[in-house]
Amino acid sequence: MTWEPRPVPEVNPETDRYWQAAASGELLVQECDDCGLVYHYPRSLCPDCFSEKVEWREASGRGEVYSYSTARTMSGWPEDDLPLVVAYVELDEGPRIMTNIDADPEDIAIGARVEVRFVDTEDEDVSIPVFVPANA
Amino acid sequence: MTEREPAYIAGAFEHPTREAPDKSTMQLHAEVAKGALADAGLSKDDVNGLFTAGVPEYQSGLSPLVIADYLGVDASYVDTTDYGGSSYIAHVGHAVSAIRDGKCDVALITLAGRPRSRGQATGSGAREIRTVQDSFERIYGATNITMYGMAAQRHMHEHGTTAEQLAEIRVAASQHAQYNDDAMFQDPVTVEDVVESRVVADPLHLLDCCVISDGGGALVLVSEDVRDDLDREAVEVLGHGEAPSHHDAGRIDITRTGAESSGERAFAEAGLGPADIDYASIYDSFTITVLEAIEDLGFCEKGEGGEFVEGGTLQAPDGDLPFNTDGGGLCSNHPANRGGMTKVIEAVRQLRGEANPEVQVDADVALAHGTGGSIATRHGAATVVLGGEGR
Numbered sequence: 001m002t003w004e005p006r007p008v009p010e011v012n013p014e015t016d017r018y019w020q021a022a023a024s025g026e027l028l029v030q031e032c033d034d035c036g037l038v039y040h041y042p043r044s045l046c047p048d049c050f051s052e053k054v055e056w057r058e059a060s061g062r063g064e065v066y067s068y069s070t071a072r073t074m075s076g077w078p079e080d081d082l083p084l085v086v087a088y089v090e091l092d093e094g095p096r097i098m099t100n101i102d103a104d105p106e107d108i109a110i111g112a113r114v115e116v117r118f119v120d121t122e123d124e125d126v127s128i129p130v131f132v133p134a135n136a
Numbered sequence: 137m138t139e140r141e142p143a144y145i146a147g148a149f150e151h152p153t154r155e156a157p158d159k160s161t162m163q164l165h166a167e168v169a170k171g172a173l174a175d176a177g178l179s180k181d182d183v184n185g186l187f188t189a190g191v192p193e194y195q196s197g198l199s200p201l202v203i204a205d206y207l208g209v210d211a212s213y214v215d216t217t218d219y220g221g222s223s224y225i226a227h228v229g230h231a232v233s234a235i236r237d238g239k240c241d242v243a244l245i246t247l248a249g250r251p252r253s254r255g256q257a258t259g260s261g262a263r264e265i266r267t268v269q270d271s272f273e274r275i276y277g278a279t280n281i282t283m284y285g286m287a288a289q290r291h292m293h294e295h296g297t298t299a300e301q302l303a304e305i306r307v308a309a310s311q312h313a314q315y316n317d318d319a320m321f322q323d324p325v326t327v328e329d330v331v332e333s334r335v336v337a338d339p340l341h342l343l344d345c346c347v348i349s350d351g352g353g354a355l356v357l358v359s360e361d362v363r364d365d366l367d368r369e370a371v372e373v374l375g376h377g378e379a380p381s382h383h384d385a386g387r388i389d390i391t392r393t394g395a396e397s398s399g400e401r402a403f404a405e406a407g408l409g410p411a412d413i414d415y416a417s418i419y420d421s422f423t424i425t426v427l428e429a430i431e432d433l434g435f436c437e438k439g440e441g442g443e444f445v446e447g448g449t450l451q452a453p454d455g456d457l458p459f460n461t462d463g464g465g466l467c468s469n470h471p472a473n474r475g476g477m478t479k480v481i482e483a484v485r486q487l488r489g490e491a492n493p494e495v496q497v498d499a500d501v502a503l504a505h506g507t508g509g510s511i512a513t514r515h516g517a518a519t520v521v522l523g524g525e526g527r
């Protein structure tokens with residue numbers, strides 16, 4: 001996969017830990033101490049109960065494909081990075097997160113097990129979680 | 137049935153252009169405003185309510201001021217709700233409320249845009265990072281069409297929906313578009329044409345996607361007192377519902393849309409149900425948008441949309457649920473990449489008996505539904521139920 005000139009995430013005080021963790025090879029989710037919700041994307045209060053007692057937690061980095069779509073063309077995207085598989089992966093911890101799956105589209109199916117990989121960006125403090133078929 | 141003051145759509149106008157390289161977007165706003173007011177038999181100086189989602193290409197929260205200034209409208213009430221292409225259907229409901237509250241009695245809703253002349257790659261273009269969510273989506277190349285593609289893929293997985301069934305939706309729209317001289321694509325297509333067109337983002341083909349067009353449209357809503365002074369046949373707004381819907385912290389079900397709630401609310405306010413609908417305008421950014429909406433609005437059970445659309449169900453005038461008789465966004469017009477406005481306009485035409493004769497339905501009650509933004513992440517759903525004078 002070529003990465004640039006894909007957009008780099010905008011990091012803010014609520015999300016910098018997520019992106020920095022990814023740069024050191026960890027996928028984080030957040031969990032609410034009060035109601036137990038495990039959620040994505042990161043934010044400073046629980047979107048279920050509004051509790052501010054929310055904790056970072058390292059996810060297993062494993063999950064299964066909830067859905068996917070293979071973009072054959074995309075303006076504003078590197079040509080040699082196509083086709084690009086955009087997917088939702090349902091993490092074993094619960095939340096469905098949008099991502100890419102770095103694999104031949106023919107080898108991807110809903111329900112297939114996948115595991116996380118991290119792709120560097122031009123910002124050394126920020127890496128991006130993507131997924132590959134598990135045990136590949 | 138509601139015991140509240142009724143409110144009516146008295147004017148509706150769709151810009152005939154689909155490509156406007158030599159016009160400004162504001163000019164289109166003005167032309168559609170003028171057209172809808174003329175249709176109602178009212179003048180610009182009658183307008184005291186201004187409803188607009190602004191000018192998307194300006195990306196300005198101040199665009200209602202731009203529009204009020206350009207048109208020279210003296211408004212006592214303004215609403216600038218914007219959640220994408222369904223906004224204009226929401227505006228109908230908001231205008232009804234404002235009219236019932238006596239805040240205004242002639243409400244103007246306008247939409248205009250020039251994405252075709254501006255060369256926008258609307259559905260398949262990567263976009264810049266603007267919102268907090270974009271940093272978790274657009275970095276992955278999540279475009280409109282990959283979002284809807286994921287929804288279609290999951291729907292197929294859970295319910296066995298096929299590409300051929302999705303294609304039936306385009307086929308019905310194209311059957312209708314052949315009678316619309318303004319439609320961008322007037323040639324009828326077959327299921328084979330759709331499934332053999334190139335795949336843009338699996339499992340969606342080029343012909344599963346709507347057109348990119350310039351143009352616009354406008355509506356004029358009035359109080360009962362104003363309506364009584366008009367010669368024009370008016371359409372009553374019987375019910376309205378809306379429901380912004382979202383990713384839900386990771387619990388999103390991408391086979392379901394906000395139409396479940398917006399439809400239920402609109403039907404409850406109207407005191408009617410899906411079986412009462414004679415004609416439906418359903419936002420058709422993609423074929424899957426229609427399929428999910430049909431299920432969520434209650435025209436069939438969840439998961440049975442594929443079977444429901446087979447066999448000409450959606451085709452006017454004889455299908456059980458004739459839809460988008462102007463050709464819809466799939467074949468006719470998708471001004472400013474926002475299809476809600478034209479959905480209401482064609483529903484008004486149907487209720488007034490002014491649709492193209494070959495697709496005119498004997499309709500007393502119609503529904504218009506919009507899905508703005510993008511399913512599979514965040515979208516606005518808005519539904520209105522409309523009644524003609526014959527009911």
Ligand SMILES: [Zn+2]
Pocket residue numbers: 032033034035036037046047048049050051
């Ligand atoms: Zn909580």
